[in-house]
Amino acid sequence: MSTSHPPLSVVPMVNFAEFTAKSYSYLGRKHVADQIDQALRQVGFVYLVNHGIPQQAVNECAELVSSMRILPSYHAPSASNSCNFQSFRFFHLPHETKLVASRPQRSSLHGGYSCLAEKTVSQNAFDESAIAYLREPGDFNESFECFRPGENSQPNNWPVDQARPGFRKCIEDFFWHCSLLLHQVLTALEVALGLPIKYLRHLHSQNNHQLRLLHYPSIRTRLLDLATWNRFSAHCDVGTLSLIFQDLVEGLEIEDPHAPGQFRPVPIVPGGVLVNVGRLLARWSNDRWKSTVHRVGASPEDKERAEADANAICKPRFSVVFFGTPDREASIDALPGCWDDTNPKRYTEVKVGDYIQMTTTVLYPEKQSGDGPAPTSTTPTNDENYRYIEQRASSPRG
Numbered sequence: 001m002s003t004s005h006p007p008l009s010v011v012p013m014v015n016f017a018e019f020t021a022k023s024y025s026y027l028g029r030k031h032v033a034d035q036i037d038q039a040l041r042q043v044g045f046v047y048l049v050n051h052g053i054p055q056q057a058v059n060e061c062a063e064l065v066s067s068m069r070i071l072p073s074y075h076a077p078s079a080s081n082s083c084n085f086q087s088f089r090f091f092h093l094p095h096e097t098k099l100v101a102s103r104p105q106r107s108s109l110h111g112g113y114s115c116l117a118e119k120t121v122s123q124n125a126f127d128e129s130a131i132a133y134l135r136e137p138g139d140f141n142e143s144f145e146c147f148r149p150g151e152n153s154q155p156n157n158w159p160v161d162q163a164r165p166g167f168r169k170c171i172e173d174f175f176w177h178c179s180l181l182l183h184q185v186l187t188a189l190e191v192a193l194g195l196p197i198k199y200l201r202h203l204h205s206q207n208n209h210q211l212r213l214l215h216y217p218s219i220r221t222r223l224l225d226l227a228t229w230n231r232f233s234a235h236c237d238v239g240t241l242s243l244i245f246q247d248l249v250e251g252l253e254i255e256d257p258h259a260p261g262q263f264r265p266v267p268i269v270p271g272g273v274l275v276n277v278g279r280l281l282a283r284w285s286n287d288r289w290k291s292t293v294h295r296v297g298a299s300p301e302d303k304e305r306a307e308a309d310a311n312a313i314c315k316p317r318f319s320v321v322f323f324g325t326p327d328r329e330a331s332i333d334a335l336p337g338c339w340d341d342t343n344p345k346r347y348t349e350v351k352v353g354d355y356i357q358m359t360t361t362v363l364y365p366e367k368q369s370g371d372g373p374a375p376t377s378t379t380p381t382n383d384e385n386y387r388y389i390e391q392r393a394s395s396p397r398g
């Protein structure tokens with residue numbers, strides 16, 4: 001079948017040092033800003049190298065992530081199983097210790113720990129039966145989420161310090177590194193569109209962002225057949241820009257904007273950060289910048305091994321994702337330069353708080369007030385969830 005667009009296989013890469021270096025001229029910075037603009041228009045994702053977050057800070061965050069053990073009851077990792085994030089030390093804590101830091105009943109209003117397979121994202125499903133269907137099996141990951149340190153309306157739940165000394169400080173510091181980078185990339189977008197300085201940034205002045213640590217444990221790769229179980233279901237992010245830091249294990253896939261339904265693996269760029277557009281920024285830019293559907297499965301290498309061996313086990317994967325979010329009171333209306341008579345506004349103006357409320361209703365339908373009790377001994381353990389998935393995978397849904 002012929003197509004006017006080449007298949008999407010590569011996320012463009014941009015050297016961000018050329019934007020942040022003080023020695024660079026306006027024209028030099030504009031050149032970088034234009035490259036980012038182009039990538040977000042065509043792919044919705046861009047890799048930034050030399051992004052300015054000190055490697056030591058990424059390593060420290062990853063360092064908490066340092067033993068090679070995975071959830072012990074499943075599968076032993078192979079000796080060659082190297083990854084630079086290795087395994088979050090946090091995720092190796094005993095289940096009960098992690099539960100102390102739980103998000104109350106999946107509340108979108110709290111930071112904290114979510115157990116394996118507790119949560120599923122849903123894409124474009126707004127009626128109750130579709131949501132119920134999509135939610136039934138959880139995605140095969142466990143996560144820890146952190147909102148802006150000191151944000152009272154979205155309190156964070158931390159593990160007790162003796163359980164993981166330094167965890168809280170490290171994660172909070174990393175939050176602020178990411179926040180700084182987010183503001184720099186927003187500045188680049190202002191330059192690309194010729195907007196007044198801080199036009200986008202001033203609507204992010206409250207820094208109501210979110211940091212998510214993710215652990216995708218090893219599992220029999222064939223169980224990750226996307227018809228039965230996912231590591232992270234296909235979705236778009238909600239906010240403006242997300243920053244994704246990955247270990248050395250691939251698995252992220254993005255939908256080819258020119259071939260809907262076809263997902264392309266994203267290769268790892270060591271030291272690079274992936275930046276992608278959330279739905280709010282797509283809306284704000286009148287769809288100039290694409291919010292591309294993405295998902296996480298087994299890496300291409302693991303998939304290949306599973307072709308030959310039905311019992312092959314895929315490598316564990318770790319990632320850290322920072323979700324840039326505008327201030328809740330901000331109104332999002334098409335940006336200057338993104339619409340005119342020939343390209344009229346596609347969306348009505350929306351308040352950020354209302355939009356987020358609508359999307360979290362889909363993600364966390366059973367709990368809106370956020371004040372529910374912490375999980376109790378009746379909360380399924382990771383082991384129970386895992387066994388459930390094994391069972392369900394032998395009788396696929398549908």
Ligand SMILES: O=C(O)CCC(=O)C(=O)O
Pocket residue numbers: 212214232237244246252294295296318319320321
């Ligand atoms: O783990 C990843 O690489 C991506 C996760 C993701 O897309 C998300 O948390 O929204």
Ligand SMILES: [Fe+2]
Pocket residue numbers: 235236237294
């Ligand atoms: Fe995402």
